[in-house]
Amino acid sequence: MSGRRALCKDSNVTYEVTVNDGVYADSTIIKDISKQGKFVEDDDSDPPVVFFCGSCKLPVGDSLSWAGSEDEKNQILLKRVSDNVLVGEETHFSGTCKKDLGCLKVHLTCRGCSSLLGMVYISTPRKLDHIRSLFCLNVTAIESYVLGSSSQQVAAVSPKQQPVTLEYRQAVERQLDEIKAVTLSMGQRLLVLEDRIFGLVQLGCSL
Missing domain, CATH: 2.170.150.20 (Peptide methionine sulfoxide reductase.)
Structure with missing residues (x-):
């Protein structure tokens, strides 16, 4: 065949x-x-x-x-x-x-x-x-x-119904990565602030 x-x-x-x-x-x-x-x-x-x-x-x-x-x-x-x-x-x-x-x-x-x-x-x-x-x-x-x-x-x-191209998908993924990085950075800063506030509270209680 x-x-x-x-x-x-x-x-x-x-x-x-x-x-x-x-x-x-x-x-x-x-x-x-x-x-x-x-x-x-x-x-x-x-x-x-x-x-x-x-x-x-x-x-x-x-x-x-x-x-x-x-x-x-x-x-x-x-x-x-x-x-x-x-x-x-x-x-x-x-x-x-x-x-x-x-x-x-x-x-x-x-x-x-x-x-x-x-x-x-x-x-x-x-x-x-x-x-x-x-x-x-x-x-x-x-x-x-x-x-x-x-x-x-x-x-x-409508924009929501537009075909998804590889370029568009890659751009969206890059934006999501940037948002994720900013979110993680903000989370780390909040943890530092919480530690400082907790330390000040403990210092005030000891005085």
């Missing part, structure tokens, strides 16, 4: 998958950013769809890499994802669903907020060949926007 490889037309990450033969087929996910090209899609009248992390609204993929869906598991299948999706290194044994019992998988998480987005099956029985090495995103963990659609909005209407 040959491996699957999707090429992206921009700087997004391409994952090249190598598959070995056997009763259980294993796949190796290789991060490849050296190859660039145009992904060929069948003619389709439907406009492209962009998928976002449901928590922080970072883009995680699009319909140009569509590979299908798993209605029973409430997942969509993509051949490639953006570099905002982190592929886990730790493998997990799938035993929660009868259909994928005995499969090995790795988790997919959002780079921006660490939310669990889905999984990649790296070892499956032959009957699940069609989903192995694809990016299986949970529908409940993502949002979508149809390009050119006026009926769907992902733009924030």
